[in-house]
Amino acid sequence: MDAAESLRLAVRSIRGHKLRAALTALGIVIGIAAVITFVTLGASVKAEVVGQFDDSPANRVFLVATPSDDGGPPAALSQPVFTEHDVSRIGEIEGVDRVVPRGTIATSALTHGGETVARDQVTATTPALFESVTFREGDAFADAGSGAACPAEMVVTPSAAALFPGNLSVGDQVSITQRGNRTRNVTVVGVLGDDAGLNPLAGFGSQPRFYLPTCAYDTVVTSPTTGTRQNVFPQVTVVAANPGDTAAVQDRVQDYLEAESDATQLAPGSYEVSARTNEDIVERIENVVDRLTQFVTGIAVISLLVGAIGIANIMLVSVRERTKEIGIMKAVGATNRDVLQLFLVEALLLGVGGALLGVPIGVAGGWVAVTYAELPLTLPLVWVGAAIGIGLVVGVVSGLYPAWSAARVDPIDALRYE
Amino acid sequence: MTGDVASAEQPAVELDAVSRTYTRGEPVYALDDVSLTLARGSYTAVMGPSGSGKSTLLNLVGCLDTPTAGTVSVAGEDVTALSAGQRARVRGQEVGFVFQTFNLMPRLTAEENAALPLVFQGAARAERTERARDLLDRVGLGDRTDHRPSELSGGQRQRVAIARALVTDPAIVLADEPTGNVDTETGERIMALLDDLHAAGNTILLVTHQRSIADRAERIVRLRDGEIEGIDAVDPTGAA
Ligand SMILES: Nc1ncnc2c1ncn2[C@@H]1O[C@H](COP(=O)(O)OP(=O)(O)OP(=O)(O)O)[C@@H](O)[C@H]1O
Ligand SMILES: [Mg+2]
Numbered sequence: 001m002d003a004a005e006s007l008r009l010a011v012r013s014i015r016g017h018k019l020r021a022a023l024t025a026l027g028i029v030i031g032i033a034a035v036i037t038f039v040t041l042g043a044s045v046k047a048e049v050v051g052q053f054d055d056s057p058a059n060r061v062f063l064v065a066t067p068s069d070d071g072g073p074p075a076a077l078s079q080p081v082f083t084e085h086d087v088s089r090i091g092e093i094e095g096v097d098r099v100v101p102r103g104t105i106a107t108s109a110l111t112h113g114g115e116t117v118a119r120d121q122v123t124a125t126t127p128a129l130f131e132s133v134t135f136r137e138g139d140a141f142a143d144a145g146s147g148a149a150c151p152a153e154m155v156v157t158p159s160a161a162a163l164f165p166g167n168l169s170v171g172d173q174v175s176i177t178q179r180g181n182r183t184r185n186v187t188v189v190g191v192l193g194d195d196a197g198l199n200p201l202a203g204f205g206s207q208p209r210f211y212l213p214t215c216a217y218d219t220v221v222t223s224p225t226t227g228t229r230q231n232v233f234p235q236v237t238v239v240a241a242n243p244g245d246t247a248a249v250q251d252r253v254q255d256y257l258e259a260e261s262d263a264t265q266l267a268p269g270s271y272e273v274s275a276r277t278n279e280d281i282v283e284r285i286e287n288v289v290d291r292l293t294q295f296v297t298g299i300a301v302i303s304l305l306v307g308a309i310g311i312a313n314i315m316l317v318s319v320r321e322r323t324k325e326i327g328i329m330k331a332v333g334a335t336n337r338d339v340l341q342l343f344l345v346e347a348l349l350l351g352v353g354g355a356l357l358g359v360p361i362g363v364a365g366g367w368v369a370v371t372y373a374e375l376p377l378t379l380p381l382v383w384v385g386a387a388i389g390i391g392l393v394v395g396v397v398s399g400l401y402p403a404w405s406a407a408r409v410d411p412i413d414a415l416r417y418e
Numbered sequence: 419m420t421g422d423v424a425s426a427e428q429p430a431v432e433l434d435a436v437s438r439t440y441t442r443g444e445p446v447y448a449l450d451d452v453s454l455t456l457a458r459g460s461y462t463a464v465m466g467p468s469g470s471g472k473s474t475l476l477n478l479v480g481c482l483d484t485p486t487a488g489t490v491s492v493a494g495e496d497v498t499a500l501s502a503g504q505r506a507r508v509r510g511q512e513v514g515f516v517f518q519t520f521n522l523m524p525r526l527t528a529e530e531n532a533a534l535p536l537v538f539q540g541a542a543r544a545e546r547t548e549r550a551r552d553l554l555d556r557v558g559l560g561d562r563t564d565h566r567p568s569e570l571s572g573g574q575r576q577r578v579a580i581a582r583a584l585v586t587d588p589a590i591v592l593a594d595e596p597t598g599n600v601d602t603e604t605g606e607r608i609m610a611l612l613d614d615l616h617a618a619g620n621t622i623l624l625v626t627h628q629r630s631i632a633d634r635a636e637r638i639v640r641l642r643d644g645e646i647e648g649i650d651a652v653d654p655t656g657a658a
Pocket of ligand 1: 440442447448466468469470471472474475518
């Protein structure tokens with residue numbers, strides 16, 4: 001019997017039990033849809049996060065203090081261990097152009113022109129952060145050099161400016177309510193050109209951000225080296241003077257951190273102070289996202305498995321129900337192989353049909369999830385192709401035993417079967 | 419049929435000391451040491467009371483069943499020694515089987531049912547359709563090709579089953595009470611068809627309860643309790 005004919009007969013028998021076939025395929029539809037949804041979400045998260053790091057120049061070395069088990073949480077959880085002493089010492093290392101510390105100031109709200117916006121933090125940093133960054137309007141705040149009064153100035157990202165009606169612009173007065181109800185009045189001196197790329201360590205890009213000079217920063221510690229009270233930062237970005245030297249600078253900074261830094265002495269026992277380049281971080285984040293994706297996809301695969309068992313179950317029932325038909329086919333010359341082929345094709349059709357239906361539903365699900373998470377959609381096309389392959393395999397594997405048992409039916413017994 | 423001289427001499431069907439025993443508690447001897455030869459082109463009727471082993475005999479010749487003892491040869495080939503695949507080929511090509519209980523595929527139309535054996539022979543669609551239509555015409559069902567078995571009367575179903583048995587143009591036709599479920603007119607039509615097949619040189623083995631039907635054959639095998647009670651030659655002048 002040729003394949004086209006078994007396909008025709010299989011379609012025939014599926015049509016004969018439309019509802020049952022639909023319910024059977026539903027298991028595969030849901031399984032494939034779930035897998036594609038999660039894989040799409042994972043791929044989109046990865047593309048977005050990794051994209052941000054790819055945006056930032058190759059001459060950066062990021063210093064973080066993170067839990068030491070490999071591939072731990074992203075750098076956003078970094079501990080404040082880098083003292084001002086560390087920052088200035090690192091600035092003296094050969095090949096380093098500038099060092100940009102970054103810390104967070106806990107806040108409760110920002111008020112401008114009668115409008116109050118709830119915010120739980122603003123970022124403290126040095127003007128060095130804004131070198132080689134374009135401003136839509138205004139400029140960086142002044143350097144809070146030692147001795148000089150702390151400039152009451154603030155730089156905002158476009159999305160931060162947009163939080164207030166009519167957009168914040170240069171010269172606007174903003175009143176910041178810090179934790180403990182202290183109020184700080186600042187003037188907006190600059191609005192950045194775009195949201196992306198400035199702060200890759202802190203998570204997703206387009207979050208609104210407000211930047212204050214480091215003199216407004218209030219997380220302090222006694223430097224073990226100098227014995228004085230100093231600001232201490234959770235994140236430090238080291239910019240190499242020459243992108244080709246980034247690796248060498250990374251090594252030297254790492255050496256300093258290990259040998260004599262305040263950071264290593266301040267880091268809690270289970271934390272590791274490290275200097276990482278873009279590549280390192282991209283790799284780590286990819287690992288974390290991959291592992292998460294694998295985990296959730298694994299759960300989805302279980303539902304695929306349930307779908308496969310559903311097909312096997314229905315096919316077994318179907319073989320039993322059609323024992324007489326099998327007997328008739330054998331009586332008029334069908335070989336065991338013909339019967340096997342017929343039932344396999346039927347299982348295969350259910351599997352592939354389910355997969356074909358599952359793909360658009362999964363893509364739609366992925367799109368909804370990604371839209372909800374406000375990420376750009378990245379479609380893992382390989383998986384869309386793979387889904388159809390999986391449907392095929394699931395169909396064959398789950399149909400194998402039922403088809404085999406159908407092929408073995410003894411014609412004379414089958415003809416007597418009522 | 420393969421046409422070399424040696425095979426032309428061979429009988430179409432030969433049963434040699436065939437027994438078919440069912441052991442379900444008390445053993446049932448459905449067939450007990452039966453030897454029977456059907457010459458090529460012969461027309462044989464089998465008669466006997468219900469349960470005497472008539473269907474069992476046909477099933478053995480039709481390769482649907484295997485004997486517990488003895489050998490069954492079809493076209494000179496010992497079918498008891500064949501593999502499952504080879505037996506499927508004998509069922510599909512050498513013999514045409516008309517069942518006592520029709521055994522049609524419920525979801526297929528009359529035409530598809532009649533064409534089914536050709537599907538497993540790998541025949542092209544157009545050829546299958548043509549053959550099936552031709553045979554349905556011959557059994558008087560040319561206007562029912564698109565009906566499913568459930569939309570046909572008992573006699574019509576029987577005729578679809580006959581069309582299916584003949585669609586591969588088998589050398590041996592096995593018919594288990596083909597007129598058992600039809601009115602006399604349809605029965606006559608079916609018998610005329612068997613007469614035609616006989617005239618065309620096919621070997622026919624027919625089970626019937628009616629003496630008048632059996633008399634159209636060349637000889638009558640009388641079965642009782644799984645054994646051959648006697649074989650009567652039919653007087654052709656008396657049968658006419
Ligand atoms: N699967 C089976 N298990 C046990 N006994 C069986 C089986 N099939 C048939 N038999 C027995 O074998 C004997 C012969 O059966 P068979 O069907 O050949 O009779 P038959 O002559 O065709 O009868 P009928 O005229 O009623 O069709 C019967 O006694 C029957 O009970
Ligand atoms: Mg019978």
